[in-house]
Amino acid sequence: MDLKSGYPFWTVRSGLIDPFPALEGSVECDVAVVGAGITGALIGRRLQRDGHRVVLIDRRECGWGSTAASTALLQYELDVEMVDLAARHGDAAAALAYRASAGAVQALSVELARFRRIGFRRARSLYFATRAAHRRRLIAEWERRRDVGLRVDWLESDALRRAFGIDAAAAILTRPAAEVDPYRACHALLRAIVRDGGAVFDRTAMSGFAVRSRDIRVETDRGASVRARHLVIAAGYESQRWLDARVARNRSSYAFVTDARDDLARLRGVLAWETARPYLYMRTTDDGRLLVGGADDRIDLPIVRSARVAAKAAKLAREAERRIGVSIEPAWAWGGTFAETEDGLPFFDAHAQYGPRVLFALAYGGNGIAYARLGADVLAARVRGRAHACDRLVSFARLDRRARVDVQPAR
Ligand SMILES: Cc1cc2nc3c(=O)[nH]c(=O)nc-3n(C[C@H](O)[C@H](O)[C@H](O)COP(=O)(O)OP(=O)(O)OC[C@H]3O[C@@H](n4cnc5c(N)ncnc54)[C@H](O)[C@@H]3O)c2cc1C
Numbered sequence: 001m002d003l004k005s006g007y008p009f010w011t012v013r014s015g016l017i018d019p020f021p022a023l024e025g026s027v028e029c030d031v032a033v034v035g036a037g038i039t040g041a042l043i044g045r046r047l048q049r050d051g052h053r054v055v056l057i058d059r060r061e062c063g064w065g066s067t068a069a070s071t072a073l074l075q076y077e078l079d080v081e082m083v084d085l086a087a088r089h090g091d092a093a094a095a096l097a098y099r100a101s102a103g104a105v106q107a108l109s110v111e112l113a114r115f116r117r118i119g120f121r122r123a124r125s126l127y128f129a130t131r132a133a134h135r136r137r138l139i140a141e142w143e144r145r146r147d148v149g150l151r152v153d154w155l156e157s158d159a160l161r162r163a164f165g166i167d168a169a170a171a172i173l174t175r176p177a178a179e180v181d182p183y184r185a186c187h188a189l190l191r192a193i194v195r196d197g198g199a200v201f202d203r204t205a206m207s208g209f210a211v212r213s214r215d216i217r218v219e220t221d222r223g224a225s226v227r228a229r230h231l232v233i234a235a236g237y238e239s240q241r242w243l244d245a246r247v248a249r250n251r252s253s254y255a256f257v258t259d260a261r262d263d264l265a266r267l268r269g270v271l272a273w274e275t276a277r278p279y280l281y282m283r284t285t286d287d288g289r290l291l292v293g294g295a296d297d298r299i300d301l302p303i304v305r306s307a308r309v310a311a312k313a314a315k316l317a318r319e320a321e322r323r324i325g326v327s328i329e330p331a332w333a334w335g336g337t338f339a340e341t342e343d344g345l346p347f348f349d350a351h352a353q354y355g356p357r358v359l360f361a362l363a364y365g366g367n368g369i370a371y372a373r374l375g376a377d378v379l380a381a382r383v384r385g386r387a388h389a390c391d392r393l394v395s396f397a398r399l400d401r402r403a404r405v406d407v408q409p410a411r
Pocket of ligand 1: 035064072204236239335336
């Protein structure tokens with residue numbers, strides 16, 4: 001499966017970062033993690049902090065999957081507005097999802113702020129009304145978030161233009177939020193795992209696994225194997241291969257960076273996105289470029305996606321120009337696969353197909369990196385045999401479309 005079209009900016013800028021060996025022979029550990037993208041790295045690191053011996057394997061170079069294509073806006077806001085999530089799963093579940101996601105962004109920020117040279121910066125998220133007609137919907141969203149204690153400010157169009165140079169009817173300004181270079185962040189986490197006694201192997205694919213009474217044996221394409229008590233499958237959009245039931249739909253998303261520019265200082269530390277679907281979003285990079293993304297479509301064929309990258313970048317540039325009133329020229333564009341679940345929530349759960357010791361980490365959605373951090377806590381609790389407040393929220397039980405997440409209101 002080709003997860004990217006073109007070379008994402010982060011990989012071109014940094015090249016191959018850390019070489020990890022391929023796995024030869026057999027190793028044992030407490031938890032084997034398949035997939036060393038940002039999800040596997042965050043989960044591996046979290047499990048290691050709990051005292052587990054972890055081994056990660058990846059069939060590509062680490063971080064070279066969709067992690068490298070990510071534009072890495074770290075926001076607690078889900079692609080599905082809180083109002084819509086409440087209609088689908090109830091008020092308590094929507095509040096839990098948004099609060100847990102905010103907690104995940106906060107935890108992620110603390111964790112990533114420790115690393116140097118990964119382009120990390122705390123930010124604010126700005127969710128603006130694409131059209132004047134979206135204003136009423138945005139007010140309902142703002143009120144709902146405010147009522148559950150999230151930090152949200154309301155901005156009228158004048159204030160929005162003055163503060164950020166963005167032309168829109170109104171916006172919600174919120175935090176926590178952050179931005180990062182996802183490829184470097186992934187490698188920083190993997191390096192920390194190795195430094196603290198874990199092991200990371202790349203160019204090593206899981207070809208199969210056997211769940212036995214006392215352990216799980218992971219077979220690799222190189223004839224090597226990993227024996228572990230638990231297996232976490234964090235293989236991104238390729239995880240579907242291990243599940244009989246379809247759990248999400250693959251989509252394509254597009255992005256570009258401009259050359260570095262000094263006339264967009266007002267957008268520094270701001271993650272701007274809009275109420276339209278598919279949405280346009282903008283952030284800046286640590287080297288002063290504007291990064292614009294969005295224009296998602298239902299394409300799941302890499303060859304078709306690749307053919308669209310230039311036209312999508314041009315379209316995104318025109319839309320961004322309209323919004324911020326300055327001319328924008330894409331300098332480097334790319335596209336990538338991402339996946340969407342029916343209700344916008346991810347899956348971090350064991351599946352009935354394999355029993356409780358095989359855990360899936362499917363951080364699907366536009367804010368997959370925040371989801372991955374939340375999932376790391378959920379799966380860490382699972383490995384210790386404990387429950388987590390978000391278990392139902394991220395459970396495969398949601399695949400029954402009539403199912404609502406049954407969460408008790410917080411007191
Ligand atoms: C253009 C674009 C923009 C995005 N923007 C954002 C954003 O702004 N904010 C955000 O939070 N998210 C964003 N996302 C989503 C985010 O990138 C994903 O949630 C994240 O990258 C998923 O990471 P992952 O580790 O789960 O998947 P991956 O990075 O794909 O890692 C999975 C790894 O598993 C490995 N693997 C697969 N099969 C096997 C096997 N059999 N054996 C061993 N290894 C295997 C793969 O080689 C891969 O390295 C964006 C995605 C795209 C494409």
